[in-house]
Amino acid sequence: MKILIPLKQVPDSTVRVSVAADGKSIKTEGVTWSISPYDEYAIEMALERKDADASTVVAVVTVGPARSRDALRQALAMGCDEASLVVAEETAAPLAVARALAKVVEEAKPDLVLCGKQASDDDQGFIGPALAEVLGWAHVATITKIVPADGAAELWREVEGGHEVWKAKLPALATVHKSEKEPRYPSLPGIMKAKKKEIPERAFASLNVDSSAPALEIVAMEPPPARGAGKILKDGDAKQTAQQLATLLRDEAKVL
Amino acid sequence: MAMTAIETGFDLTLTEEQELARKTAHDFAAEKVLPRAAEIDEQAKIPRELIAEMGALGFMGAYVPEQYGGAGLDVLSYTLIVEEINRACASTGVALCSHVSLAVDPILHHGSDEQKARYLPALASGERIGCFALSEPASGSDAAAMRTGATRQGDSWILNGTKNFITNGSIADVAIVFAQTDPTERHKGIAAFIVETKTPGFSVGKLEKKLGIRGSDTAQLVFQDCRVPAANLLGEVGEGLRIALSTLDGGRISIAAQAVGIARACLEDSLAYAKQREAFGKRIADFQAIQWMLADMATEIDAARLLTWRAAAAKDAGEDHILAAAEAKLFASDVAVRAARDCVQIFGGYGYLKDFPAERHYRDAKITEIYEGTSEIMKLVIAEEILKE
Numbered sequence: 001m002k003i004l005i006p007l008k009q010v011p012d013s014t015v016r017v018s019v020a021a022d023g024k025s026i027k028t029e030g031v032t033w034s035i036s037p038y039d040e041y042a043i044e045m046a047l048e049r050k051d052a053d054a055s056t057v058v059a060v061v062t063v064g065p066a067r068s069r070d071a072l073r074q075a076l077a078m079g080c081d082e083a084s085l086v087v088a089e090e091t092a093a094p095l096a097v098a099r100a101l102a103k104v105v106e107e108a109k110p111d112l113v114l115c116g117k118q119a120s121d122d123d124q125g126f127i128g129p130a131l132a133e134v135l136g137w138a139h140v141a142t143i144t145k146i147v148p149a150d151g152a153a154e155l156w157r158e159v160e161g162g163h164e165v166w167k168a169k170l171p172a173l174a175t176v177h178k179s180e181k182e183p184r185y186p187s188l189p190g191i192m193k194a195k196k197k198e199i200p201e202r203a204f205a206s207l208n209v210d211s212s213a214p215a216l217e218i219v220a221m222e223p224p225p226a227r228g229a230g231k232i233l234k235d236g237d238a239k240q241t242a243q244q245l246a247t248l249l250r251d252e253a254k255v256l
Numbered sequence: 257m258a259m260t261a262i263e264t265g266f267d268l269t270l271t272e273e274q275e276l277a278r279k280t281a282h283d284f285a286a287e288k289v290l291p292r293a294a295e296i297d298e299q300a301k302i303p304r305e306l307i308a309e310m311g312a313l314g315f316m317g318a319y320v321p322e323q324y325g326g327a328g329l330d331v332l333s334y335t336l337i338v339e340e341i342n343r344a345c346a347s348t349g350v351a352l353c354s355h356v357s358l359a360v361d362p363i364l365h366h367g368s369d370e371q372k373a374r375y376l377p378a379l380a381s382g383e384r385i386g387c388f389a390l391s392e393p394a395s396g397s398d399a400a401a402m403r404t405g406a407t408r409q410g411d412s413w414i415l416n417g418t419k420n421f422i423t424n425g426s427i428a429d430v431a432i433v434f435a436q437t438d439p440t441e442r443h444k445g446i447a448a449f450i451v452e453t454k455t456p457g458f459s460v461g462k463l464e465k466k467l468g469i470r471g472s473d474t475a476q477l478v479f480q481d482c483r484v485p486a487a488n489l490l491g492e493v494g495e496g497l498r499i500a501l502s503t504l505d506g507g508r509i510s511i512a513a514q515a516v517g518i519a520r521a522c523l524e525d526s527l528a529y530a531k532q533r534e535a536f537g538k539r540i541a542d543f544q545a546i547q548w549m550l551a552d553m554a555t556e557i558d559a560a561r562l563l564t565w566r567a568a569a570a571k572d573a574g575e576d577h578i579l580a581a582a583e584a585k586l587f588a589s590d591v592a593v594r595a596a597r598d599c600v601q602i603f604g605g606y607g608y609l610k611d612f613p614a615e616r617h618y619r620d621a622k623i624t625e626i627y628e629g630t631s632e633i634m635k636l637v638i639a640e641e642i643l644k645e
Contacts, residue, residue, distance in 0.1 A: 070272070077276055185280045188314025188327030191273050 001148060001170075002057045003046040004110035005080075006101050006131070007039035009064055009071035010121040024218045035071045037183075038116025044179035046114055047079045049146060057081050061104050063088045063097045069199060076194035077186030083197070088204035095213035098130035103207045105135060110171065112153060117142050117175040128175035138168045142177040268565070270336070277333040280313060281340035293345035296471035297616050302348050304427075310348075311382015315341070316355055320364060325377030331506075332568040335513040339561070342517025343524070346620035347471025349517060353510040354423040354472075355379070358628075359386020362432050362503045363450065366491045375430060375450060387428035388507075389419040389451075389477050390500050396421070397633050399434070400443040400497055404479060406435035411486050413437075413449060415479040418461065421627075425475025426460045428453055432503075433479070434496050446496030450488040457482030468619030505578050506571055507628045508585035512564040515588035515624040516557060522592075522599035522617050523553045529603055529612075540602070549598040557595065560588035579641040586634035589624035596621035 011017055011026070012034040020027045035043070043060065050056040059082040060075040062068045072083040086100055105113060113135075115128035132139030144163070145156035155166045155174050168174075186194070231248070233241045250256040270278065288309060296302055310316055318334040320326020334356065342349030360379050363371060378384040395401040404417025415435055422431075431451045438445035451458060461476030491499050527550060530541035540546050567580035596618040600607035607614035625631045 070275075073272055074276060074279075077280075185284050185313055186276055187280070187312065188277055188318055188329055188333075189322070190314075191276045191280070192322065192328050194276075195273050 001049065001053070001055075001112065002059065002108070002110040003049065003112045003114055004059045004061065004105060004108050005039065005042045005046060005075075005114050006104075006127065007043070007060050007062050007071060007075060007116070008036045008119045008121070008127075009033045009062065009068040010036045010119055013037065013120065019221045019223060023220055023222075025221065033067060033070060035074060036116050036119045036121070038118060038120070038176060040116075040183040041179040042114040042116050042176040043075055043078055043080060044181060044183040045143075045146060045176055047184065048180060049148070050079065053148075059083065059108060059110065061086065061101065061108075063092065063100050063204065065090055069201075072199050073194055074186055076197050076199075077191040078184055079190055083199045085199055085201040086204055086207065087201060092204060093211065093213035093215065094124065094126045095130060096209055096211040098127055098134050099209040099211075100204060100207050101127070101131050102134040103209060105131070112146070112170060113137075113173040115173065115175045117177050125175070128173065132173040135171075135173065138172040140166050140168055140172065140174045143174045144176075144178050145180060146174070268562075273329065274333045274336060277318075277329055278336040278340065281315065281337040284309070284313060285340045285344035289341060289344035289348055293348075294610075294613070294616065296345055296347050298470075298610075300465075300470045301473075302351055302471045306348060307351060307382055307385065307427075310341075310352060314380075315352060316382035317360060317376070317380020318356060320360060320376055320380040324364070324372055324380060326380040330568075330572045331509065332565060332572055335509060335564055335568045338510050338513040339517040339520065339564075342514040343520045344517075345471065346514060346518050346617075346623075347469045349514050350469050350472045350623075351385075351424055351427075353507070353514055354388060355382075355386045357507040357510040358388030358503055359424075359428070359430060359432050361506050362388075362448065362490060362499055365502070366448070366495070366499050367450075370487070371450060371490065379430060384429035385424055385427050386430045386432065387422050387424040388503065389422050389425070389431050389433045391419060391421045393418060393420050397630060399500060400446065402434060402436055402446070404433070404435040405439070406437050406447055406449065406484075408437070408486075409483075412483045413447075413486060413489065415449065415451070415457070415482040415484060417479050419477040419479075421464065422475050422477050423472055423627075425477050426463060426473045431458075431477065432490065433477075433484075434500050435479075437493050441494070443497040444494045446500075447493045448490040448496040448499045449484050450490055451482065451484050455482055455484065467622060468616070469623055470619075504628055505581045508581040508634075509564060509567045509571060509577070511624055511628045512560065512567065512581070512584035512588040515585070515592035515621070516561045516564055518617055518621050518624065519553065519557045519560065519588070519592040519595040521613065522595035522621075523550070523557060525613050525617070526550060526553065526599045526602045529606075546602055549602060553595045553598060556591040560584070560591045563587055579638060582629070582634045582637040582641070585624075585629065586631055586638065589621075589631060592621040592624050 012032040015031050017026045046058040050058055058080045060080050061084050063086040066087055076083050118125035140155045143155045144158050147154040152167050152169050157164045233244050314327035315337050317326035318329050319331050322328040363375050379386050390399055392402050406413045406415050433449045433451045436445050437447050457480050459478045461478045464474040530546050533540045563584040567577050567584040570577035570580050600614045600618050603614040606612045
């Protein structure tokens with residue numbers, strides 16, 4: 001089975017992001033970049049398939065700025081077999097990115113495409129379903145497990161109080177909520193193996209995709225308001241404190 | 257106009273794989289080691305599975321060539337890993353340092369092809385743990401005065417004696433042991449042996465109770481008619497002291513990196529605390545007295561790291577690194593002790609409590625001025641290097 005994972009490089013979750021001077025973007029100076037966490041789960045899920053069946057081929061691709069090469073190198077060091085980069089402006093329209101990925105998928109001919117369910121920078125969750133739509137493939141959202149089943153795959157999803165098992169004929173696309181294990185660290189031998197691998201690169205324009213798409217424009221970005229001081233209810237017995245708490249939750253916090 | 261690194265030939269940028277190795281070690285240390293550091297100190301024990309995980313990630317054989325089952329990185333990458341692990345936990349850090357720099361390294365550099373093929377793969381994968389047995393109850397810095405003896409008997413050497421202060425001593429599967437074959441020859445009679453700790457006649461004596469790095473085991477090793485095959489002689493008879501000293505030259509680079517890691521823990525914990533703790537209506541980070549301590553720590557840590565990297569780069573280039581390693585170790589250990597002192601001071605009363613990490617850093621830092629050559633020995637080494645013709 002060949003599994004392809006389109007991934008996105010995003011600011012690391014430990015980075016405290018701040019708004020740039022233009023008020024419409026985040027400051028990128030000094031930012032540490034990482035593979036988006038749900039994409040890491042997708043990679044781990046694919047590598048678990050490879051651990052179970054060594055004939056599995058796991059490929060990664062990204063459409064993004066040149067610095068995204070580091071994320072691809074990290075994926076190779078985790079154990080992926082192939083990586084390729086499509087260099088694009090960060091402002092490329094999401095639908096055009098999905099079309100570019102569709103071209104890559106048509107060339108690579110994977111049996112399964114796994115996308116993180118959303119990127120941790122913009123949380124749009126757009127690329128997975130859009131790519132399935134452009135390809136005309138079956139799409140199952142937010143899976144937690146894959147079980148291969150003769151020309152098809154069982155795709156497990158967690159739902160309230162249990163799980164659902166979907167069956168999709170391959171090729172298919174799924175977005176990943178979580179892998180069974182936490183994503184592995186790139187081992188040192190993995191890093192040295194990855195060093196020897198080529199990461200072919202091409203320009204977004206060379207794919208000749210239709211770039212007409214609904215234009216999105218970020219009008220403004222602002223940090224959430226600073227959190228005020230907490231309140232400690234100390235006066236009165238348990239019953240009175242509970243009453244005060246309920247009143248405050250209803251009238252002040254407005255959560256009841 | 258500023259020149260680029262390529263134009264000046266002076267480049268401190270890490271390569272892609274060095275950066276990835278650092279990131280793996282950083283993430284592993286932050287997620288798997290740091291949360292257990294207080295418990296490791298308290299229980300005076302490193303969980304074996306933590307060492308196994310470091311083995312699986314390739315840390316235990318970081319610069320062992322791939323043909324011997326290692327990761328095949330360079331010594332500089334290894335110092336990056338050592339700094340990250342020690343930033344989280346100095347006990348776990350020194351277990352790594354002693355294994356790689358003091359047990360794996362001498363086999364790699366002085367072992368025969370057969371010894372390398374036999375011992376390196378299992379050591380590099382962390383499946384087996386190594387230790388280095390040089391110090392004795394009556395000889396530390398004066399290693400040539402050792403009393404452990406080795407007598408040739410047919411195809412074997414018979415070892416008798418006691419070794420002290422052996423890091424990893426009680427958990428090791430393989431020990432690099434130095435012994436005197438002919439006391440009249442002094443240092444020319446010393447030989448190094450690869451001893452499997454399951455060999456009859458090898459036993460672990462008492463475990464030391466220590467001020468710091470409490471999770472790392474420090475054991476006495478006892479040899480009573482311990483029969484070691486002649487094939488396990490490392491190098492030649494008479495080369496033992498040279499092997500010990502050159503191994504320690506490399507070991508000092510890792511202890512310098514450990515000291516940088518401990519100092520960085522002091523700085524990072526101090527920064528976090530100073531930004532959050534308030535006194536007299538403002539953050540203590542806004543007081544100049546605190547700022548000066550933080551600024552000194554940051555500057556000294558950067559300087560110590562640069563000395564460490566320089567020594568590691570010299571070792572990677574196959575250059576003489578005696579002076580560079582001694583300078584790095586002398587300076588970095590001093591920086592760690594000072595940073596730990598200021599860290600406790602910034603935490604104030606809380607710095608004295610076990611509930612906060614400052615007191616652990618304070619106890620852990622001190623050993624870096626003592627083991628693998630005290631600061632006084634470092635100065636002797638440095639003076640000898642700069643005074644020689």
